[in-house]
Structures are given as structure tokens and as C-alpha cells.
Amino acid sequence: MSTFWDILGIEPTEDKAIIKRAYAKKVKKANPEDDPDAFQELRQAYEQAIEYADDGTSPIKNIGNSFLKINYKKPKQLQPTHQDLAYKLQQTIIKQLKQSEIEACLVFHQACTIGDLDNLAIETEFEKTILKTLTTIEPFPAKLALAIAAFFQWNKRTKHTSCPKGLNSVLTKIAKHKQQTYAYLKSVNMV
DSSP states (O other), rough: OOOOOHTTTTTOOOHHHHHHHHHHHHHHHOOOTTHHHHHHHHHHHHHHHHHHHOOOEEEEEEETTEEEEEEEEEEOOOOHHHHHHHHHHHHHHHHHHHHHHHHHHHHHHOOOOOTTTOOOHHHHHHHHHHHHHHHHHHSOOOOHHHHHHHHHHHHHHTTSSSSOTTHHHHHHHHHHHHHHHHHHHHTTTOO
């Protein structure tokens, strides 16, 4: 049984340049009109060798001096879960928050406008993670909390039983901040 390496006339390699040179050398001698099966076999051998070089798919196994064909694939990288994506967004916002609350608000706004929160499962996970963060972070980022509260319409949801854990605490802190801001503005005769 010949392997695609045998057909190409080279040793197993992940070097695409070697694979391409071997194919080019063989394809010059192959005429698809004279022997279409041999030409197709050569093309398939080339494609398998390139696939092997691209992603580590090894359709051969070396046993002694012979090569046996097997089907082995490198494990594929897992797709991130909704929790992973929500956590990553939350971490990005927190990182920006350490620099500036306005920057964190801009990151949140950008996530909303480019569609990072279009998926309901990601939105729900993000709401849980950011709400938990807002209940513990000091100093309390009132501007960011207001932006997030507006997005999730938290002020309307307090009347329903589907209120996420910690929501009332965050809304209380927002209200307290608004009162402090109003009191300050009143003390400097701005209202």
C-alpha cells in the first residue's frame, strides 16, 4: 500500500516548500488526459500532504520501516463559552476602570454597539458577572453603573421577580451617588 508520501516521492515532512517542489516535479510528468486516475491520485496526495503540514493532521504512522495509514487529528481548540466571553468583556471593562471610569464606559458602549452583547446568553452571563463586580468594587463607579443599568433597564426590573442577585444593592449605590452629586451641585449654587 503506497502512502501519499510515496506518491510524491518524499519523506514525511511538514515543510510545505518540499511538498510543493515534489508535487511540481511529479505534475510535469503526469498528463491528466493519458492517465486521469494517476493525475487525481497525485493531486490527492499533494492535498493530504499540505493538510498534514497545515494543521498537524497525520494520516500516517511510522511502524518500523513501513507507514500505515491511520486517521489521527490534533484535538481542535474548544470554542469559548458564553461565560468565557462575558468574563473577558467584564475583565476588559475592569482593566479600563483602573485607568479611567470614562474609558470603562466607552468600552462598555463599544461592546453594546458592535454587537458583543447581541447574544442573549452572553448578555445574561455578562449581566451576572458585572453586577457581582459592581457590588464589591470600591470606589463605586457610578457613571459606569448608570450606563450598565440603562442598558439592562434595571430600574424597570426591580418591580419584577426576575431581579438578578445584587441589583438592589447597586441601584441603592447609584441613587446615593445621584443624591451626593445633587447635594454638591446645590452647595456650589449650580442647581
